[in-house]
Amino acid sequence: MAGIYIHIPFCKQACHYCDFHFSTSLKYKDDMLKAINREILLQKNFLQNEKIETIYFGGGTPSLLTSDEINKITEQIQRYYIADELVEVTLETNPDDLSSQKIAALKHTPVNRFSIGIQSFFNEDLKWMNRAHQAKEAEFAIKASQDAGFENLTVDLIYGYPLLTKEKWDLNINQVLAMDIPHVSCYSMTVEPKTALASFIKKGIDKNMDDTKSAEQFLHLSAKLQENGFEHYEISNFAKGNKYSVHNTNYWRGVKYLGIGPSAHSFDGKDRQWNIANNALYMQSLGKDNIPAEKEFLSPKDRVNEYIMTALRTMWGLDLNKINSDFPVFKAEISKNMNQFFEKDWIEEKDNHIILTTKGKLYADHIAAELFIEDGF
Numbered sequence: 001m002a003g004i005y006i007h008i009p010f011c012k013q014a015c016h017y018c019d020f021h022f023s024t025s026l027k028y029k030d031d032m033l034k035a036i037n038r039e040i041l042l043q044k045n046f047l048q049n050e051k052i053e054t055i056y057f058g059g060g061t062p063s064l065l066t067s068d069e070i071n072k073i074t075e076q077i078q079r080y081y082i083a084d085e086l087v088e089v090t091l092e093t094n095p096d097d098l099s100s101q102k103i104a105a106l107k108h109t110p111v112n113r114f115s116i117g118i119q120s121f122f123n124e125d126l127k128w129m130n131r132a133h134q135a136k137e138a139e140f141a142i143k144a145s146q147d148a149g150f151e152n153l154t155v156d157l158i159y160g161y162p163l164l165t166k167e168k169w170d171l172n173i174n175q176v177l178a179m180d181i182p183h184v185s186c187y188s189m190t191v192e193p194k195t196a197l198a199s200f201i202k203k204g205i206d207k208n209m210d211d212t213k214s215a216e217q218f219l220h221l222s223a224k225l226q227e228n229g230f231e232h233y234e235i236s237n238f239a240k241g242n243k244y245s246v247h248n249t250n251y252w253r254g255v256k257y258l259g260i261g262p263s264a265h266s267f268d269g270k271d272r273q274w275n276i277a278n279n280a281l282y283m284q285s286l287g288k289d290n291i292p293a294e295k296e297f298l299s300p301k302d303r304v305n306e307y308i309m310t311a312l313r314t315m316w317g318l319d320l321n322k323i324n325s326d327f328p329v330f331k332a333e334i335s336k337n338m339n340q341f342f343e344k345d346w347i348e349e350k351d352n353h354i355i356l357t358t359k360g361k362l363y364a365d366h367i368a369a370e371l372f373i374e375d376g377f
């Protein structure tokens with residue numbers, strides 16, 4: 001079993017907070033797609049004939065692709081990989097791209113799940129973020145997708161930014177609940193260096209994020225979605241009726257995946273690989289049949305730390321049997337470091353799994369960092 005991630009490195013305009021890899025110049029879209037299709041061929045041995053279960057088109061803005069361009073990519077995957085029984089094919093979409101015609105055309109592709117970047121249902125917030133869409137387009141995109149039979153939807157929302165009051169956050173959550181969406185990803189706004197948002201804060205044009213407010217909004221979100229039948233199955237992800245993201249859940253379980261496109265990363269079950277985050281250099285290199293990637297060798301310490309970080313964030317938690325069998329030398333050290341968090345009531349043990357309590361979810365990164373095995377252990 002394995003997954004393929006395709007990174008589409010273009011956006012119509014740059015959102016002020018975003019530091020993912022993308023360019024706002026679409027001049028090279030055709031050349032980029034050529035390079036992406038070439039990389040799919042060149043990497044055909046990376047997943048060692050594992051059956052492909054999921055494809056995830058992320059970005060950037062993959063909804064800038066036409067349905068023909070998407071079909072060309074999936075056909076290329078099916079030509080060189082075992083990918084005739086795809087379980088989940090996700091397309092990240094921006095609401096302003098989802099016209100009725102576009103949605104109808106996407107029905108003729110293998111895409112069976114949309115991830116719609118809503119962020120907020122308030123125009124003033126969208127404007128502050130420099131999003132290219134308006135709230136009305138977001139509502140239309142959700143309804144029109146559902147009407148066309150794309151009921152396997154997920155939406156992204158952001159909280160914890162200065163304009164977002166408690167009341168507005170509650171209304172955003174209500175809107176999602178009213179629209180019968182089975183999966184939601186919610187991210188606390190982070191200020192990334194070199195973004196427009198970071199420079200506005202530095203110049204005093206914008207206020208910095210308020211951690212206390214962000215924590216309150218997170219707790220409200222978690223409680224309200226759970227009251228309404230969602231499972232809080234990963235720190236940033238909620239699902240109803242078992243509609244977990246198969247692709248992302250596989251990442252967290254350590255399943256192999258291949259990332260295609262500039263900035264995409266891959267995991268072959270042992271080591272990690274990162275493609276260069278530069279469109280021109282990526283295309284140039286593939287023009288010469290070279291994959292512009294850097295390999296990162298993962299030591300047993302790196303692997304156990306990664307497992308701690310990802311597993312702790314999920315509702316299935318850290319499997320102590322797995323630590324015992326896969327990383328026996330680290331078991332005692334990890335258990336010793338856990339004690340302080342049992343005392344604080346931030347973690348609990350259920351069936352030999354360590355799970356974060358609601359309070360613990362606020363400190364997930366801190367807890368993971370304290371459990372990490374240090375250099376030289």
Ligand SMILES: C[S@@+](CC[C@H](N)C(=O)[O-])C[C@H]1O[C@@H](n2cnc3c(N)ncnc32)[C@H](O)[C@@H]1O
Pocket residue numbers: 017018019020058059060061062092093094116117118119156157158187188189190191192
């Ligand atoms: C990288 S975008 C790609 C998908 C699509 N272009 C979109 O905007 O929805 C995926 C998600 O990352 C999240 N994101 C990006 N930068 C962020 C930041 N600094 N803080 C919080 N969330 C962020 C947004 O919620 C966004 O929906």
Ligand SMILES: C[S@@+](CC[C@H](N)C(=O)[O-])C[C@H]1O[C@@H](n2cnc3c(N)ncnc32)[C@H](O)[C@@H]1O
Pocket residue numbers: 005007020058059060090092115154155156185237245248258259263264265266
């Ligand atoms: C922030 S998450 C949003 C998840 C989504 N809402 C869902 O549940 O389907 C997705 C983003 O992570 C990044 N991403 C995911 N897998 C990646 C990979 N293998 N290589 C590079 N970036 C990746 C992409 O920028 C993508 O837009």
Ligand code: SF4
Pocket residue numbers: 010011013014015018019020022059060061094117
């Ligand atoms: S949030 Fe999405 S649309 Fe905005 S710049 Fe980032 S990738 Fe592009």
